């Protein structure tokens with residue numbers, strides 16, 4: 001069987017990571033639903049454990065189905081290798097565990113995905129880890145916060161739910177100059193729209209729960225490293241901590257991944273039209289979407305992304321009350337957290353995901369009471385507009 005290769009991302013998304021099975025010629029990769037692998041002999045087992053021979057030992061340490069997904073995403077992110085994890089948070093906690101030692105300091109984006117920040121501020125503090133969560137779109141502010149013990153610069157761009165961007169290339173230069181490891185949570189952009197490793201980052205992570213799987217039916221994560229040294233360090237920690245992905249989960253994610261390009265393109269097209277429509281609507285106060293020239297970082301989006309994606313946040317002139325009315329009135333948009341699936345999801349962070357975040361922290365992260373977040377899906381855009389129109393009439 002021939003290996004299938006092309007020179008373009010659309011082709012690679014469909015074929016990367018799959019090596020045709022020479023025995024059955026199965027077009028879909030097999031699910032190796034096994035916890036353990038038999039050795040031919042004592043010598044064979046010894047050689048595998050010593051790393052002298054390639055092969056599989058035990059699924060927490062490696063499995064061919066999981067490896068197929070890892071190989072595919074590593075190729076799309078232009079990394080050295082990837083490690084699939086049981087959730088996005090397993091990816092993030094593995095990164096923290098691998099690179100933060102006792103009394104280390106971390107600088108992160110203030111609007112980082114909630115638990116990525118909370119775990120540092122409530123759990124890693126027990127090991128003396130300190131942190132500064134700041135507006136990382138302000139490069140001077142990053143430089144000011146660097147200390148002798150700063151180890152990690154952890155950014156999310158676009159950030160949730162404000163759609164604020166951070167200049168990844170500039171952060172990579174700062175990180176290099178000060179010996180920091182730059183980690184980018186690339187969940188919102190997906191590998192189709194942004195490749196942080198190419199912009200100089202050391203490690204990229206994804207919650208594959210979102211765009212990469214894309215069907216709102218799996219929770220998972222992945223870590224992609226630029227170098228063998230970073231990969232080996234992360235692999236060692238992940239194998240011991242045990243946040244490994246399951247083979248069936250990996251197979252589902254790989255199946256979802258194959259349509260990533262089509263989904264991202266369609267959803268982005270819908271989002272661009274919806275953002276323009278919302279911006280012109282009399283009941284809408286403001287729209288945050290990196291694809292609108294009014295977005296303060298429109299030029300940065302063009303520089304570091306291949307497109308603005310399909311996440312929009314907007315505010316209603318009627319504030320908090322109108323926000324509640326809107327999310328209670330939509331019919332086609334689904335009222336749910338999460339994002340990046342084929343269906344359009346709507347949520348109101350002030351009353352939902354960020355309800356327990358202190359007011360000052362919410363303000364610093366740009367999460368106002370009137371903010372509505374839309375994860376635009378792949379439906380017909382006119383149907384989405386009609387749904388939002390009838391709901392806005394009630395606000």
Ligand SMILES: *Cc1c(COP(=O)(O)O)cnc(C)c1O
Pocket residue numbers: 087088089090113116156160185187188206207208209210219220221
């Ligand atoms: C959802 C999400 C995570 C966490 O991923 P899980 O798969 O839910 O553990 C991390 N970062 C971002 C940006 C996310 O949207």
